Amino acid sequence: MAAFTSKDVARLARVSQSTVSYVMSGKRPISDETRRRVLDAIDHLTYEPNAGARALASQRTNVVGLVVPFGRGADTTGLLPFIETIAGAARARDHDVLLVTTDEGAAGIRRLAGRSMCDAIILMDLHARDDDRLPVAAEVRTPVILIGVPDDPHGLHCVDLDFALAARLAVDELAACGHDRLALVGHPAEIVHRDLNYVNRFYDAARRTAHGHGLPLEVIAPVEWGREAAGVAADRLVALADGHRLGVVIPASNTVQPIVHALTARGLAPGRDVSVIGLCTDLSAAEGEPPVTNVSLEPRDVSRRAMETLFRLLDSPVARPPTIELITPELTRRQTVMPPP
Amino acid sequence: MAAFTSKDVARLARVSQSTVSYVMSGKRPISDETRRRVLDAIDHLTYEPNAGARALASQRTNVVGLVVPFGRGADTTGLLPFIETIAGAARARDHDVLLVTTDEGAAGIRRLAGRSMCDAIILMDLHARDDDRLPVAAEVRTPVILIGVPDDPHGLHCVDLDFALAARLAVDELAACGHDRLALVGHPAEIVHRDLNYVNRFYDAARRTAHGHGLPLEVIAPVEWGREAAGVAADRLVALADGHRLGVVIPASNTVQPIVHALTARGLAPGRDVSVIGLCTDLSAAEGEPPVTNVSLEPRDVSRRAMETLFRLLDSPVARPPTIELITPELTRRQTVMPPP
DNA sequence: TTGAAAGCGATACCAC
DNA sequence: GTGGTATCGCTTTCAA
Numbered sequence: 001m002a003a004f005t006s007k008d009v010a011r012l013a014r015v016s017q018s019t020v021s022y023v024m025s026g027k028r029p030i031s032d033e034t035r036r037r038v039l040d041a042i043d044h045l046t047y048e049p050n051a052g053a054r055a056l057a058s059q060r061t062n063v064v065g066l067v068v069p070f071g072r073g074a075d076t077t078g079l080l081p082f083i084e085t086i087a088g089a090a091r092a093r094d095h096d097v098l099l100v101t102t103d104e105g106a107a108g109i110r111r112l113a114g115r116s117m118c119d120a121i122i123l124m125d126l127h128a129r130d131d132d133r134l135p136v137a138a139e140v141r142t143p144v145i146l147i148g149v150p151d152d153p154h155g156l157h158c159v160d161l162d163f164a165l166a167a168r169l170a171v172d173e174l175a176a177c178g179h180d181r182l183a184l185v186g187h188p189a190e191i192v193h194r195d196l197n198y199v200n201r202f203y204d205a206a207r208r209t210a211h212g213h214g215l216p217l218e219v220i221a222p223v224e225w226g227r228e229a230a231g232v233a234a235d236r237l238v239a240l241a242d243g244h245r246l247g248v249v250i251p252a253s254n255t256v257q258p259i260v261h262a263l264t265a266r267g268l269a270p271g272r273d274v275s276v277i278g279l280c281t282d283l284s285a286a287e288g289e290p291p292v293t294n295v296s297l298e299p300r301d302v303s304r305r306a307m308e309t310l311f312r313l314l315d316s317p318v319a320r321p322p323t324i325e326l327i328t329p330e331l332t333r334r335q336t337v338m339p340p341p
Numbered sequence: 342m343a344a345f346t347s348k349d350v351a352r353l354a355r356v357s358q359s360t361v362s363y364v365m366s367g368k369r370p371i372s373d374e375t376r377r378r379v380l381d382a383i384d385h386l387t388y389e390p391n392a393g394a395r396a397l398a399s400q401r402t403n404v405v406g407l408v409v410p411f412g413r414g415a416d417t418t419g420l421l422p423f424i425e426t427i428a429g430a431a432r433a434r435d436h437d438v439l440l441v442t443t444d445e446g447a448a449g450i451r452r453l454a455g456r457s458m459c460d461a462i463i464l465m466d467l468h469a470r471d472d473d474r475l476p477v478a479a480e481v482r483t484p485v486i487l488i489g490v491p492d493d494p495h496g497l498h499c500v501d502l503d504f505a506l507a508a509r510l511a512v513d514e515l516a517a518c519g520h521d522r523l524a525l526v527g528h529p530a531e532i533v534h535r536d537l538n539y540v541n542r543f544y545d546a547a548r549r550t551a552h553g554h555g556l557p558l559e560v561i562a563p564v565e566w567g568r569e570a571a572g573v574a575a576d577r578l579v580a581l582a583d584g585h586r587l588g589v590v591i592p593a594s595n596t597v598q599p600i601v602h603a604l605t606a607r608g609l610a611p612g613r614d615v616s617v618i619g620l621c622t623d624l625s626a627a628e629g630e631p632p633v634t635n636v637s638l639e640p641r642d643v644s645r646r647a648m649e650t651l652f653r654l655l656d657s658p659v660a661r662p663p664t665i666e667l668i669t670p671e672l673t674r675r676q677t678v679m680p681p682p
Numbered sequence: 683t684t685g686a687a688a689g690c691g692a693t694a695c696c697a698c
Numbered sequence: 699g700t701g702g703t704a705t706c707g708c709t710t711t712c713a714a
Contacts, residue, residue: 003482005707016685021709031683048455052396053707056690061393070425080421084411087442096458097440101428114389117437141344261630289602346691357701362693372699394691397706
């Protein structure tokens, strides 16, 4: 309670302060007898080492900085699993997570790194191009891991879902189920504008794959979030479905449910009269009404991998060549795709 | 990029290290000329003060600890707005947010406080009784603010939504719209078990208010999350609605949409054949199909108030008497309540 | 196997 | 208005 220091522990255990330190860190062999005395003293005083002092002396904070897309109208959908997984992985390695919001921009990264507030930084919600945080992130001493793959990674490590593969999975499935026309319901203009990269990785792969199957693919975009926009898009889809077995791919996870509802409301039931595959978390897909056949975003896998990369960097001081790690998505069949005729 | 210290700044500006410190903190008058030289040096070197050293010397970390319900199968629904608002409020006062997960239990609080990792702690997701973190939180030097009101606040400051008022708003509305029978669809067993308090504050007030209107109130609980449980509950509701104007109150935000869907699927359309009022965020209510008349959870208001209280504590060293602040919820009429006959 | 002591990089008191 | 310096609490050489 009364803020004891390692000196107090040392005194009580009748050893030197350095011995206390070595008992805690295990960086030096300690006789059993001494260790016991120190540990007893530690929990007798409920001693906790001062984090600031420790960081100052050791140049290690045991903190991971996490830059999350809050504020600035950022897309917060499905963010929680990322944070949760990252926090868990950090804790498993005895680290804590310091949250910084994206709307601080490059300044946030400068602060984290410059002030030595953390040992490494995870940066999410990247703009595909001209993200002003990237040059800063690249130049800073603190290692930075990107969740997402910008056009120019500035030599930083990237981890992301394999969006190209995700598109292929979806289109292949629709092709296999005998559709003769495909539609791609795109992202809101702001996302398209901001994040050309992951968006385009998906679109391009979808186009290529559809072409490979000899299937026409209609792109409906941009489609904003919310019911009205979904309604407008659904009207287009209804028209496209006329006289066809239409398969719809929806890579904007927020748009999946509204479109499904809008189609149903227009008498075009997904799974019966039309097919829909969404790119979204398994949770939201499973909870949909009806449950949506989806390609999973796997935020937990992505985060886990990012943290593995992060700790690998921290563990070995040698400069590792930057990597791009892509997580394999999975297709889960639920109830919104028509079975082959 | 080479980690300059205030000594470097001092040398470059040809002043003493203490002057640099005073320029940054403003705790001492500085001549314009000197200030200019120091500031120039600072941004010439892109100097950032080392957080650990600063914390060590000043006994202030400028960090707020946030204990969030991750892991341990905790209810993560609607958590993000809390985190987001808290992070924003912290930043506005030049603080950062350190995330700690609930599944660490009391140990997490001990760590944060004992190691002086933060200046204050916000604790969410409280169990109403026998939460082992509360005794620790109460005994620790670091001020702790609770989001939620446990049975015994252990002398800590509490901020929460006024759940009793929320119940009253919902029941009054249903009474005003001429219903002759009410139903309350409760929480999953685990929540009821864990959080007797906020759950019961709502239930009790609902009962009392219904009684005041002379209306029979049927409680359907526990109801688990997910579609099946919602289906079962909906069957009960369908039975209750028979020959009555039934008004349903759903205080478990996760259960609102599933119940609405299940009722609709059973041919009992909310807003036409039955009334539903949910206790959930405005966002999820507005996005529902149909949009749900709701009493708002206002997580942002709650968080904002918690942060105000927190900074009030930090600003004035005098021990403030613990307070319980209840945020006023609001009823928003949407499309799931039948108009008065 | 252990101890003594020199930092780590700020802050803030005491002088001037 | 400014400078010197003890101090915060730990880690980690260097010595024994």
